[in-house]
Amino acid sequence: MFFQKDFGQERITRIAPTFTVKFRHKNWNYLFGTLEGSVSHRxxxxxxxxxxxxxxxxxxxxxxxxxxxxxxxxxWISYPQNTRPGYTRQEQFWGGISAEFSAIRNPGFQFTIPIQFTAFHAGGQNINSPLPVRTALNAAASLSLLWQNTTSGFFRSARLDAYAVGYSENAEKSYSGGAFYPNLTVRFRPATVLFSYWNGRNYRAEFGGDLYQNYTRRYNSTYQEANRQLLIMRFLKAIPITEGLWVTVRFEPHYDFGNKKFEHSEGVYISFQR
Structure with missing residues (x-):
């Protein structure tokens, strides 16, 4: 069972039964039902x-x-929303491929190639929806270098990723865009610091982070920016409480070059896994 209770709500906002049929052969897993999704897609x-x-x-x-x-x-292929004949809502499919291959793997150094692709489709037959049939594709690829300190010290590791990101959509008319997204992740003994730069033009991803979109998701608004440039820093601190129980603190300031604004967000997460 899945339970969701949001702060500020007097009731449980969602209760859903879950099931998964999972077959494993060597290092391959085949799942049907509730997926190992979310951040597990990497x-x-x-x-x-x-x-x-x-x-x-x-x-x-x-x-x-x-x-x-x-x-x-x-x-994976997921089914976020279904429909039936005569309904006004569209059915939705979302799926993709996320892969990473280590070309060089040594105790202190790794060179990997991550490739990511997602597809979103909204439509349906015999429904009463004014929305157009949409198919949106997103892709990202990078060359990634990882250095790890093989001895104990203040610097634990450093990883550099340089992503090229693309977007294409076919609806009432075609749209396309892309972005350059380099990241530097440095792990120190007390905390982890991430530096990111985003330069996106006409970019959109159905389930992507709101900060990176060139098209607003604000209700009843058509605002858009052709080019979006951001400098983002992330500070993460994982605090172990006991075996299997962690508290993670995140502080994420960023600067928006186009709007000349400095903004920030914070989060505290408690997770338990045994």
Whole structure:
């Protein structure tokens, strides 16, 4: 069972039964039902909003994943919304492939190639919806370098990712866009610091982070920015409380070059896993 209770609400906002049929053969997993989704897809935030972990946690559909010391592969098709003849709402499908291959893997150095692709479709037959049939594609690829300190010290590791991100959509008319998204992640003994730069033009992702979109998601608004440039810093501190119980504190300031604004967000997360 899945229970969701939001602060500020007097009632439980969602109760949903979950089930998964899972077959495992060697390093391959085949799932039907509730998926190992959300952040388990390992998608970058422009393709998948981190807050969906809290807001839209459940994904149902079909999934095949594979993981070894050198490779990661995840393929899934989920069904976020169904429809029936005569309904006004569209049915929705969302799926993709997320893969990462380690070309070089040494105790202190790794060179990996992450590739990510997602597809979103909204439509349906014999329904009464004024919305157009839409198919949106998003893709990202990077060359990633990881250095790890093999001895104990103040610097634990550093990772550099340089993502090229693309977007294409076919609805009433075609849309396309893209972005450059380099990231530097440095792990110190007390905390982890991430530096990110985003330069996106005409970019959109159905489930991507709101901060990266060139098209607003504000209700009843058509505002858009052709180009969006951001400098983002993230400070993360994981505090172990006891075995299996962690508190994670996040502080994320960012500067919007186009609007000349400095903004920030904070979060505290408590997680338990045994």
């Amino acid at each position: 998608l970058i935030e422009p393709l998948y909003n981190f807050e969906r972990l809290l807001q839209q946690r459940i994904e149902n559909g079909l999934q095949i994943n594979h993981q070894t010391d050198r490779t990661f592969f995840d393929f």
